[in-house]
Amino acid sequence: MTAALRIEGLARHFGGVMVTNDVSLELVSGDRVALIGPNGAGKTTLVNLISGHLKPNGGSIMLEGRDITRMSAARRARLGLARTFQITRLFHSLTVGQNVALPILQGRNLSRRLLSRRRDERAVRRDCEALLDELNLAEFLDTPVRELAYGQQRLVDIAIGLALEPRVLLLDEPAAGVPHDEAPLILGAIARLRPDIAVMMIEHDMDLVFRFAKRVLVLAEGRLIFAGSPSEVAADPGVRRAYLGSYAHGRGEA
Amino acid sequence: MALTLLSLIIDAVSYGMALFIISIGLSIMMGLMRVVNLAHGAFAMIGGYFASYALVSLGAPYLVAALIAVIGTIIVSIPFELLLYRRIYRKSDSLTQLLLTIGITFFIIGVMNFVFGPTVKPIPLPPWLSGPVDIGFRMVPAHRIFVVICGALTALALWVLFDRTDFGVRLRAAVDDSDMAESLGIRTDVLYLLTFALAVGLAAFGGVVGAELLPIEPYYALRYMVIFLVVVSVGGAGSIAGALAASFLLGLADTTGKYFMPEYGDFFFYAAVIAIVFLFPNGLLGREPA
C-alpha cells in the first residue's frame, strides 16, 4: 500500500540557518499523528513546505505515490492535500457558506463557471449545510465570517479544509487562541474527522495530543528527533533535553 | 561618439544621483512603515517651491535656501503625518494607501498651484555652480558634479545613521519587529514620526538640488511619482545600496532613451522598468522574503 504522504530528506534553510534539516516521515490513510516540538523547532515551516507555501532546498514529497515536490500549492490542494493555519485565515468579506462553498466548487470542478446554474447552487448549498451541520455551524451559513467568535472561525477554517475532501489534512495548532469554553467544539470536530483521512496536527497542548494522536513526532532545531507512541514520548530523555534546552535558551534571551 | 558617450554617462550619473536623493526617503518609509507613499514627490516639489521662494523673493544664498526648503517642508508635512499617514502605517492594504496618498498628492498640487501659479519655478544656481569645471580631460557642468557629491554624501550619512548610531539600531529593531521594539520601551510612534521627517527632508533636499534635471512645477508630483516608486520597487524597500543601484540603472535607461530615441518618449524607460521588475521581483539586491 502506498503511503498517503511520504517525505524524504526534506531540507530548507533561511540564510545560513537550517530550519528543516533532513526530515523524513510517512503518513498512511487514517493516521492520527501529532507533531510537537519546542518553539522555533520548525514545525510551521515543515507544514509550509508540505503544503507548497515554501519551496524546499532539497528532498522530496510524495502524495499517494505521486511526486509533488515541484508542484504549486494550488495543484497540491487539488490532488488532496489540505491545511489550516495557525492564525485563522478566512475569506473575511464572505459569508460562512461562501467560504465553504469555494472548496466544494473547486472539488466539483465548477469553480471556472462564468455563470451560475441553479441546479449547482442548490447542490453546493446542500453540501455546505451538511458539512456545517457536522461542525455545529449550520445556523451561520449566511453570516459573514468576520462576525463569528474566534473559536467558530477556527471551525470554519477546518471546514474549508474538509470541504476539499482531502486525503491528507495538516492542522496547524487548531486550538491555539481559542477561548477555554469554545475549545471542546474544536476537540469534538477533530474527533469526528472522517476515518480514512491521514491527519497530522501541530499541537502544544499535551492533553489534546494524548487524546488525538496514535503517533507522536518530535521536531527540534529542524530535525525529527523522536517518533513513537504518546506514552513513550514523555519518557524519552532526548525529547526532554530538547524541551529543557529550548526553555533554558529562551530564558537566557529574555 | 566617445564624447556623446561621456556626456551621456555624466548626465545619467547625475540624474541617477538626483533620483537617489529624492527616492531614498521613500524607500526608508517603505521599509519601516510599509507605506507606499505616492505623495513623496509632492514633498520634493514643496521643497523646490520653498527654495525658489527663498532664492528669488528673499534673495537668500543657495545653501541657505536649501536649508529653508528642508526645514519648511518638514514643518508643512508634519500635520499630514499626525492626521493621515499614522492611520496607514504597516497594516493597511495597498489600495487604501494608494487612495490616501494620491489624494494627498492631488491636494498638494492644487494648493501649490493656488499659491504659486502653474508656471515652472526657477531655482537659480549660484555662480560657483553655474559654470563648467575642468576635470582634466573635459569640461563638465559644475552643477552635475555638485549633485553627484550631494548624493554620495547622502548615502554616506544614511549609512552612518543606520549602522553607527543608537537611532539606527532602534530603527532597525523596529523594522524587524515593531511589537518587540515597543516592548523594549521604544516609542514606535515617535520613531515613525522622526523617520517620516527624515524621508520628507531628504525629498525636499533632492527636489532642490535636482531641480535642474527635474524642473519644479505643480505637476512635478505626478510626473515623477512613477519614477520614484520604480526606484524603490527595483532597489528593494529600505535598501540604501539597492536604491543607489536602481537609481543609476534607471537614470541610465532614461537618459539613453532620451539621447538616442527622443521621439519614443518614455517608451523604453517603462519597457526597462517592466523587464527589471520581472527579472528581479524582490528588487536588485533584495532577499527572498521569509
Added chain:
Amino acid sequence: MSLAPARFPMGLSIPLGAELAALAAVGLLGVVGYVVFPDDLAFLTRLISITLLVLSLDLVTGYCGVATLGQAALFGVAAYAAGNACIAGLTNPFLLLIVGMLAGVVTGILSGLLIGRFRGLQQLVLSIAFGELVAALANKLTPWTGGSDGLSGITPAPVFGVFDFDLYGRTPYWLSVGTLAIVMAALAAFVRSPFSLTCEAIRDDDLRARMIGLAVYPRLIAMYAVSGAVAGAGGALTAITTGVVGLDSVSFERSAEVLVMLVLGGAGRLWGALMGAILFQVFEHYVTTSNPYSWLALVGLMLIAIVVFAPGGLMRGVDLARRRWMRRRA
C-alpha cells in the same frame, strides 16, 4: 439577516431577478437623464462610456483586489481600434462595439499577464508602467492614433441603418444607454458566478485561495479579459459617439480619475461603481471652474475624506441605512 448581498450559494431567488433589475434600473436612469438634461446629451453620453471603464475597473480592483493605476490603457486601445476600424470602412456601430471589446480583451489579457503576477508595490508600479507604455505608443504611432492631435474622422453608419448620428445626440445617447444596460445585466449575472466568488476569495487572501486549489495568476488574467471587454465597450462607445479619440483616453489622469469614482461609490459592488461614476461626473460637470487645479485639490480632499471617514464608499452608507431600516421593521 446578513448584510452581505445575496450571492452564490443562494437559497431561493427570483430567476433572473438581478439581471432584470439591472436592465430596468439603467433604462430608468436613461429616461431620467434624457428628461432632466435634454441639452446635455453629449455630456451624458461621455459619462456612460467612462462609467463602463469604472465598471471594468471594479472587476479587477473591487473583485480581485488588484491596485491599478493603468486601467485607461484597456479603454484607450479599444477606442483607437474601433476608430481605425471605422475609418477603414467598417462602419456598423454594433460591429465597432465588438471590435472595441475584442481589442479590450487582448489589452486586458496583456495587462493581466504583466500585473497579475505580483502584489503590492510591484503590482502598482507595473500597472503604471503598462499604462505609460501604452500612452507613449499612442503618442508615437501617429498613423493609427493621430498623436497629440487625436484620431478624427470617425463617422459610423446609422444604427440599424435608420437612426443617424444627428446633431441632437439622441442616437449616440440611446445607443450608450442600451449598451450600459446590457453590460450591467450581464455583469449582474457574472458577479454572482462561481468564478467571481473565487476572485473575491483571491482578493481576501490569495495565499489561502491557493491552499484550496485555486490557481491565482490564470484567474486574474481571465478576470482581466472580462474587464477588458467591458472597458473596450466603453472605449468603442467614445470613438463611435464623439467621432474622435484623443491621448486623454489612455492617460494616467484618466486611470486615476476612474479609481476615484470607484472608491467614491464603493469598490467590489456593481452598483457602487455605477453610482460613483455618475455622481462624480455630474458633480464635476457643475463644479469644474476654469481652473483645473482647484478641481484637483477638491478631488484630493474627497479621496482623503473617503479613506478616513467612509471606507467602503457610498454603497456602504446605503447598506447601513438598509440594515437600520430592516432592524426597525423587525
